Amino acid sequence: MxxxxxxxxxxxxxxxxxxxxxxxxxxxxxxxxxxxxxxxxxxxxxxxxxxxxxxxxxxxxxxxxxxxxxxxxxxxxxxxxxxxxxxxxxxxxxxxxxxxxxxxxxxxxxxxxxxxRRLEDTTFTPAQVIPHRQPWCLDFTPERVSHGDFINGDGERQWLEALLRDGLVLLEDGPLAEEEVSRLAGRIGPMRATNFGARFDVRSKPNPNNAAYTAIGLALHVDLPNWRQPPDIQLLYCLQNEAKGGESTFADGFTVAEILREESPEHFRILSETPIDFRFQDEDHDIAVRAPIIELNEDGKPLEIRFNNWIRDTLRLPLHEVDAWYAAYRHFWQLLHDPRHQIEFALEPGQMIAFDNRRVLHGRRAFDPNTGKRHLQGTYLDLDLLESRLRVLLRQR
Ligand SMILES: O=C(O)CCC(=O)C(=O)O
Ligand SMILES: [Fe+2]
Ligand SMILES: [Zn+2]
CATH class of the missing domain: 3.30.2020.30 (NE0471 N-terminal domain-like)
Known part of the structure; x- marks a missing residue:
């Protein structure tokens, strides 16, 4: 120009x-x-x-x-x-x-x-800088970006591209500083607040209102599927992880949904066409939505996974659909937790894992709080702000 x-x-x-x-x-x-x-x-x-x-x-x-x-x-x-x-x-x-x-x-x-912008050429789209989502292969390992590169080098772009492409990226060698997760999130945009606050502490707490705030193992799940619009991106920054156990687990929900479709089109159909109830209640909140476990886009491809057994509410389905629904749910559960579809590693202090909460499921092994401390700080971000940040970074080059 x-x-x-x-x-x-x-x-x-x-x-x-x-x-x-x-x-x-x-x-x-x-x-x-x-x-x-x-x-x-x-x-x-x-x-x-x-x-x-x-x-x-x-x-x-x-x-x-x-x-x-x-x-x-x-x-x-x-x-x-x-x-x-x-x-x-x-x-x-x-x-x-x-x-x-x-x-x-x-x-x-x-x-x-x-x-x-020739109107005859319908291939023109302005946002080609946003990477396409790529399903995990069997030996998937997350891309690693060093904290130093993220702050001073080209690492932030690399981190954004990996997160948008793979739905998971690991930042490492960061400082053991409270609120570092908020500082990193702040480069991308304002944190997405929920009923757990804008920035939350994950550790074993005396009076927990959420399974994450105990020491029990957490099966794979997404956070807050009881919201109409669950948080897009979750950041978990590890400050302490000395307790025995507590390894993190992840699975690509879109990839596993496709495997479910291959193994049983009927189970896939049931989970993608049957809305069920999700609900969180505590002293101050009662947040509920009715939606299918696998939501598809207009091309029939997975768009969003809602999988969280703790906040699945009473199953309100016609009598004749109940048994088939449980069979489909069990099948998806088993595929997600199949070691071939899951990755597992212990977060080290100074590492931050970031993932697409509407695509990639996360979990953790149980830990024993008597053997040492475990403390993560977390927050959420909107996907729009990630894409925006990437466009802005590429604009400055
Ligand atoms: O403790 C962990 O590793 C994860 C906890 C969790 O699921 C969460 O904070 O959403
Ligand atoms: Fe979680
Ligand atoms: Zn004019």
Whole structure:
């Protein structure tokens, strides 16, 4: 984009906010050679021989002048509420498309910006920097990023990409400092607060309101599936782990759901089509939702796993569905806890595990609080903020 003349850059500098980082590094593209007005649209021709049509209404809506897009917030100010009754005059001026509308308003468009947005080319998506989710293979081990690299080097980007791709990433060699988890989370965005607070301590407590705050072993689970919107990302920072036991376990819920589908399409169907109740209650709260254990997206792929046996509520199903539901649940449970689908390791003090709580299940072995202390500090983050942080980091390169 910065191949534009100064005059051009001035007029077309403000363009949709999502493009700011992306386009500055993809400045090259064919020159615009011709603009031919035909009815309710214009046909543009580029020097590489390609052509594309743009409706007048679309162009008017995307005008990036300071009247149509706020020069500081970069947000759209124009409302597309009136149809375009009179076609504007259209010219290629100093390489850009210049339109003068019936009311005298002028719009200028960068040729490469338009080229990348040819409406005939439906492959254009602005967010290619976000890695695709990759299912775990049988010998999956989490990527490790050192705390020092995260703070001072390229480690934060590597950490974000691994977390988005694998749903699990290990940070290591961090300080044994209270609240380090909050400081790390703060780089990404505000912590997602729940009924357990924004930042919680995981250790054996005298009057626990949650299985995590005891010393018992925790079978694989996701946190807070009793919320309509469970937390996306969980961070657990290890400060002490001297007690005997207490190893962490993880499984990729999406991968195991696919294995369930292969082994028993009927069990998969039951768990993905049958909503059940989840509910947490203590002195101050009663948070409940009804949803299936495996939620699918519109392509039939797993989108969210709700698996947490402690806060599964009374099973409220028609009598004839009950036995089949338990058989399906047992099957999924066994596959998740199959050592081939699970990874296990002890967190060391100074390590932080981060995982996608709506995809990857976590658990821990029982520990014996008489043999030493075990203390983790945890918090949650929103996936939107992770993706945002990655886009911003890549924009600065
Ligand atoms: O103690 C652990 O390792 C995990 C506890 C847990 O499940 C949690 O904090 O959500
Ligand atoms: Fe948990
Ligand atoms: Zn304008």
């Amino acid at each position: 910065h191949t534009a003349t100064p005059h051009h850059a001035e007029h077309n500098a403000a363009r949709p906010r999502i493009d700011m980082g992306e386009l500055s590094s993809h400045a090259e593209g064919p020159a615009l050679v011709d603009a031919v007005a035909t009815g309710a649209r214009v046909t543009l021709h580029w020097e590489d021989g390609s052509q594309a049509h743009f409706p007048w209404m679309w162009l008017r809506d995307h005008c990036a002048c300071p009247e149509c897009r706020h020069p500081l917030t970069r947000e759209r100010l124009f409302f597309p509420l009136n149809d375009i009754e009179t076609a504007p005059s259209a010219h290629v001026t100093e390489g850009s498309l210049e339109l003068i509308w019936a009311d005298g308003h002028m719009s200028r468009f960068d040729p490469v910006w338009l080229y990348q």
